[in-house]
Amino acid sequence: MIDKALKGDARYWIWLTFLLGIMTLGGFSYVQQFHYGLGYTGMSRDVSWGLYIAQFTFFVGVAAGGVMLVLPYYLHDFKAFGRITVLGEFMAIAAVSMCLMFILADLGQPMRVLNVILHPTPHSMLFWDMIVLNVYLLLNILCGWVILNSEAKEVPPPKWIKPLVYLSIPWAVSIHTVTAFLYAGLPGRHFLLTAIMAPRFLASAFAAGPALLLICAMVMKKFANYDPGKKAVDKLCTIISYAALTNLFFIGLEFFTAYYSNIPGHMRTLDYLFWGLEGHNNLVPFMRFSMILGIISAILIMIPAVRKNDRALVATCAGIFISLLIDKGVGLVLGGFVPSPLEYITEYVPTFGEIMITAGIWATGFFILTLLYKVAITVDRQVHG
Amino acid sequence: MYDKGKIIPGLIVFVLIAVSPIIYNRGNAGHVPNPEKPKNAKECVRPVAEMRESHMQMVIDWRTDVIRDNGAREAVTAGGVKYVRSLQLGCMKCHTSKQKFCDECHKYASVEPYCWDCHIAPEEKD
Amino acid sequence: MDIKRRKFLKLAGLSAVAGIGAPSAFNMLLRGEARAAEGSEHGEEGHKAAGRGKERLGLVINVRKFASNKGLAGKCIKACHTIHNVPNYGNKKDEIKWIWVESYEHAFPEHSQYHRNETLEQLPIMTMCNHCDNPPCVRACPTQATFVNKKNGIVMMDYHRCIGCRFCMAACPYGARSFNWRNPREKDSRGRLKFIEHLNNDYPCRMRGVVEKCTLCVERIARGMIPACVAATGNTGAMVFGDLNDPNSEISRVLSENFTIQRKPAAGTHPSLFYII
DSSP, X not given: OGGGGGOOOHHHHHHHHHHHHHHHHHHHHHHHHHHHOGGGSSOOSSSOOOHHHHHHHHHHHHHHHTHHHHHHHHHSXXXXXXXXXXXXXXXXXXXXXXXXXXXXHHOSSGXXXXXXXXXXXXXXXXXHHHHHHHHHHHHHHHHHHHHHHHHHTTSOOOTTHHHXXXXXXXXXXXXXXXXXXXXXTOTTOTTTOOTTHXXXXXXXXHHHHHHHHHHHHHHHHHHSOOOOOHHHHHHHHHHHHHHHHHHHHHHHHHHHHHHHHTOHHHHHHHHHHHTOBTTBOTTHHHHHXXXXXXXXXXXXXXXXXXXXXXXXXXXXXXXXXXXXHHIIIIIIHHHHTSSOTTOOOOOOOOOHHHHHHHHHHHHHHHHHHHHHHHHHHHHHHHHHO | OTTHHHHHXXXXXXXXXXXXXXHHTTTOOOOOOOOOOOSSOSOOSSOHHHHHHHHHHHHHHHHIIIIISOOOSEEEOTTSOEEESOIXXXXXXXXXXXXXXXXXXXXXXXXXXXXXXXXXXOOOOO | OOSOHHHHHHHHHXXXXXXXXXXXXXXXXXXXXXXXXXXXXGOOSTTOOOOSSSOOEEEEEEHHHHHHSTTHHHHHHHHHXXXXXXXXXXXXXXXXXXXXXXXXXXXXXXXXXXXXXXXXXXXXXXXXXXXXXXXXXXXXXXXXXXXXOTTTOOEEEOTTTOOOOOHHHHHOTTOOOEEOOSOTTOBOTTSOBSSOSSOOTTSOOOOTTOEEOOOTTHHHHTTTOOOHHHHXXXXXXXXXXXXXXXXXXXXXXXXXXXXXXXXXXXXXXXXXXXXXX
């Protein structure tokens, strides 16, 4: 089936070459970081996690978001998702691959990564995160590939795959819950020490994942003669809008607890993120932009006229995706480290090389996604004509 | 077989290239490692054969035992000589030159243990 | 779909019941695991400081003695950092420190003072790893590269095993951990070490990519010596080292005779460092 990814028009090859170019640049930067050490990045003693871990967190969400297609289709027999469910599974593969790359990029001693398996440590959340992420990757490769393969041969999928599909649904929830546990159990970081972390992660994931998927589907509709189906698009919009609203609601809850309780530890990070703290306000414009964009996009996607207009829909989905990318892929982790447990304010600015490595990982993710989607829509076109 | 005329010469060329280092270095054993033995000590902590074979494993076992299991930091050789179970404070007190002892075989075997990224080798005299 | 919805709902209900039960079972298991790994059975619940049981090494730091004896803090820091080959980068981004002086408001951020007096503001608070009885860093570490010494409760480091994920740094409420952002043994053009002034040949360095911190001089204690910082204070009594669980030790006497505080007791970490302010 993989041969279907080897036939494409000029635009397809230009896109892949472009991605390969960025991957190469990212690779060069990584080699430099590997030789110098993580001082190559903007991280410091006070802000010891940066862009890599923040992006990792966000893409765990994108991966988990795929379940919003699998669940209605397999549990509620929502037939309209029949053609795009595989896109959700394939997006999860690309996103989890990116997560694993972000973790590797963030390790000070990447050659020793297998120590996590060699010395299994059940009281460490990172150990569990490693397990759930890898199993989720495997589940999605299996489910997506096997089901698409049977579709291509126009035979019903083998019986043994069904339990794995059902397993992948709670598993998607588990990957983002365990990822939230990485942060929500740290005693010294007030901003991260919140029981609502996991539900908030899931809400934003169920908005960001399907939003990205919808953008991809629309791009393929325009350039690859692929039709996700009107009913499916409409349902996806509903899912995205509820998830985005829930996420906004959860953010509101965080604000309430912090500012009504008036506990300094809880307020200071929100102060830093949205108003600036003692003259430090690097993230303020980003966070405000993210918040406003999030609110506007969440309203727009509920309007029928927007849903019917492909361009407006893509723009709205992009708005939701970017808003959540800033909120979770930048603000959450960086904010967690400001102020430090000793109440020092150290700001973090990623270096050029660090951004290049991040871009390289993005390009690799999109590269994987492109190949998989190419296979999926070629099969789709053969079957549905 | 199709394309016999191309495949067979191609295979010959490939094999020739693959074995060219062996042909080039024929009859030459290369530099034979000769690690310098300490002058002021007669026996090592274990028999020579055992040291040759598994000194790395022994050092790793020392570390685990001393750091994790509160094992003894000192021990005695079969001949009754006291030594510290430590690379830097034990081994290198007799084997005073990393270059003339460790590197000799490690270079030959093309292994680069990362011991010296953290541990400090005795100062070389020359 | 060959599974009927009703059948699925039944299944889902059952799994929900299991789901409610599992976390508590999991929690029990996790607690037992974490406790065992941390050797913290000698700690008590809540905000209480020390428990009774096995050996638990700790320090009492008399801040007033440090205030009256200027330069003493510097001597402690120098002793520690020289013995342990702690690099000095001269910038905050790469900074590595095992023991350092902190101001009162940063060391004890939740202890507010109205009309804070000047003496309090200038008090040099010696800060280092608290060798907690219930250390969050040990809980977070995915490889057991940091762990509690079963014999004496010291929070130990195994630099050979550390993968450099920095989860422990995120978990530590005291900012006691430093990461090697670059090679500490980097040399200048003349072949001299750039960041370590005097290399102590009897102790290793660390390599880039691993986390490091104070180990309460476990290597000295094993040889019957006291920690280097305590030794540097001489007979000033500014630092008292000993077994918190031994009722006859000097440190137990000092603790019973003085009002002492710990850093961030609300974090439930049970620090083994006590301060006389």
